[in-house]
Amino acid sequence: MRKTKVVIAEDHDILIDGYKVLLGTCNVEIVGLFQNGLELIEWSKSNFYDLLILDIEMPELDGVGVLEYFQENNMNIKTLVVSDHHSETFIERFQDSLLKGFVSKTDVSYLLEDAINAIIDGGSYFVSLPVKEKVESDYLKSRIFEKDLSEREKELLPMLEHYNYNDIATEKELSVNTVKTYFKRIREKLGVSKNIELVNLLIRWGQRK
Numbered sequence: 492m493r494k495t496k497v498v499i500a501e502d503h504d505i506l507i508d509g510y511k512v513l514l515g516t517c518n519v520e521i522v523g524l525f526q527n528g529l530e531l532i533e534w535s536k537s538n539f540y541d542l543l544i545l546d547i548e549m550p551e552l553d554g555v556g557v558l559e560y561f562q563e564n565n566m567n568i569k570t571l572v573v574s575d576h577h578s579e580t581f582i583e584r585f586q587d588s589l590l591k592g593f594v595s596k597t598d599v600s601y602l603l604e605d606a607i608n609a610i611i612d613g614g615s616y617f618v619s620l621p622v623k624e625k626v627e628s629d630y631l632k633s634r635i636f637e638k639d640l641s642e643r644e645k646e647l648l649p650m651l652e653h654y655n656y657n658d659i660a661t662e663k664e665l666s667v668n669t670v671k672t673y674f675k676r677i678r679e680k681l682g683v684s685k686n687i688e689l690v691n692l693l694i695r696w697g698q699r700k
Contacts (some may be wrong), residue, residue: 495611496540498523500531500557502549506596513603520588528552530579532560535568542610544603547574558585571606571616573599592616644677651686652693 497519499510507524514521522540525531529552531543547554550692554572561568562585570585571592591610605614640648647670650659656674660667673684683689 492521493519494518495542496520496522496609497542497544497607498525498531498535498540499544500525500528500549500554501544501546502526506546509600510603513600517604517607519607526550528554528557528560531557533560535566541569542607543568543570545570545572545574547572558589561589569610571610573603638675639680644673644680647673648677648689649693652690 495518497514499507499521501507501510501524511521523531523534523538525534527550532552535543545554545557548671552560554574558570560566562568568589569591570589571594572590573594573596575596592606594606594616594617602616609616647659647663650662651674653664656667659665659668663670674689678684678686678689681689681692683692
């Protein structure tokens with residue numbers, strides 16, 4: 492029986508070693524190991540494999556960027572995401588094309604083989620999604636900030652940490668209603684209901700830098 496050709500994209504050595512142990516008893520051949528998305532994409536352009544095991548947060552180009560590239564360039568690569576970053580929006584965005592499964596890192600030690608078998612057999616594997624799945628992770632919210640917010644929204648959002656609507660309106664020479672509309676759109680895009688949640692996000696993002 493032909494072995495399943497698997498590529499692993501993960502930037503932590505200890506997790507890569509863990510994958511090698513977990514896959515050592517499976518009918519799998521690891522044909523590529525990558526610690527950033529750019530190298531993975533370049534290699535994938537000229538090499539065949541059956542399944543990509545993909546982390547989301549990686550240097551240079553993250554997992555979201557990798558999937559975006561594959562999707563835009565019609566590279567139909569079956570992908571199993573193994574990550575602590577999860578969102579319903581993210582899964583819906585890629586599920587019809589590339590994303591065939593998701594396993595959280597806390598569950599991967601006992602679900603990985605089942606996930607691989609399900610995907611290789613033509614199915615999908617999403618049983619590991621957490622109960623709080625509908626809430627975007629901070630990391631994916633930051634990706635939405637970078638990609639989906641308008642330049643004006645990006646300009647206004649950080650001001651919320653120190654100013655109220657009236658102050659922002661005065662500073663930017665906008666009406667208060669216009670400012671309220673901008674922040675309503677920002678909350679909708681980031682999946683939060685209150686401005687205090689936006690402020691908490693800004694604080695956590697600042698701590699990550």
